[in-house]
Amino acid sequence: MIARTVKLPKHKSFFLLGPRQTGKSTLVKAEYSPESTQKYDLLKTDEFHRFIANPSRLREEVLALDPKIRTVILDEIQKVPELLNEVHFLLENAPHPPAFVLTGSSARKLKRANANLLGGRALTRKLYPLTHHELGDRFNLQRTLEAGSLPGVILENDHSVQNDILKSYVETYLKEEIQEEGIVRNVGTFLRFLSQAGFESGNILNYSNIARQTDTTSTTVKEYFQILEDTLLGFFLFPFSKSRRNRIAGHPKFYLFDNGVQRALTKRLSVPLEEGTPDYGNAFEAWVLQEIFRLCDYHNKDFEFSYHRTEAGAEVDLVIETPRNKHIAIEIKSSKNPSETDFRRGFKSLREGMGKKSGNSLDCICVCRAPFIRQTQYARIMPWQDFFKMLVEL
Helix, strand or coil, X not given: CCCCCCCCCCCCCEEEEXXXXXXXXXXXXXXXXXXXXXXXXXXXXXXXXXXXHCCHHHHHHHHCCCCCCCEEEEECHHHCCCHHHHHHHHHHHCCCCCEEEEEECCCHHHHHCCCCCHHHCCEEEECCCCCHHHHHHHCCHHHHHHHCCCHHHHCCCCHHHHXXXXXXXXXXXXXXXXXXXXXXXXXXXXXXXXXXXXHHCCCECCHHHHHHHHCCCHHHHHHHHHHHHHCCCXXXXXXXXXXXXXXXXXXXXXXXXXXXXXXXXXXXXXXXXXCXXXXXXXXXXXXXXXXXXXXXXXXXXXXXXXXXXXXXXXXXXXXXXXXXXXXXXXXECCCCCCCHHHCHHHHHXXXXXXXXXXXXXXXXXXXXXXXXXXXXXCCEEEEHHHHHHHHHHC
């Protein structure tokens, strides 16, 4: 069992959200003793039908539990959103209510069904694919760039089996997830969009162009990307601006949540990534950003993220803003020996755009595969390992 970084609340109800196969069920099984836990798996047909027909059975069964049962797990709660009304009642009225652990792939279906999200009575935690820290000695950068880090994939030693799992993930799971949850009406159009989303990962989104390529409307494309974010299958990066209103109005970038899934969607699993190629650089950039998002969420970092790009093409991959108004500009290079010409233009442009006063609070870092930290005129060059250590200590 790999120790996960996410901290689950003790003696407090919470939602545990994350894409399928990130290890939610495995985690809660390891965290809670069977002797003090009652688990309901709503993926099981009999339990699903039992509760969909009569949600109040949950209340009746929980009230009849042995007092030593202090935790009730409802796995895949989005399958029967009506059960949340019963959870709410029990939390408010049971003499000694247990803590409820409510797992699911996302809260999107719950919100669309106007489900009872318990109004602050339950916390929220998210689970992602494995981080380099969680993998420890088993972490291999090349394998992670090529296959991602879903537990069932990265812990499989047979390369062909890894590929089969990822193909199944995008061909079967994603299709079933969308159909079963009723998230979209036209599944065929969404599946065409998914393939294109794989190619667009890491790019500034042009909704009109994607709409033409997928034979749909730009409004639908926007909705589909929002679905990917809501189901935790990806995340947006909006352009940096001192005005948050202008930031949200700009054209975002979008990154899928896992490199292996991205390569499966684009049917590139059989093509090895070679150092020095654009594909390798893009995969490294995506992984670093995925890792930043995961670590900051796990460590409760209240940061804001954006990217910087000028009309002239000067660019910075990521701008992190801390609650103390500190700005960290990050350029990601897969090279082991990046030079100032790789990042000078982007950092200089961002500093000038921020103005003299605010620009003084800008820390510029080039995250790369260099063996040692070194300081140049425009930035610190940092091995990715040192950068992630610094990040969690901010």
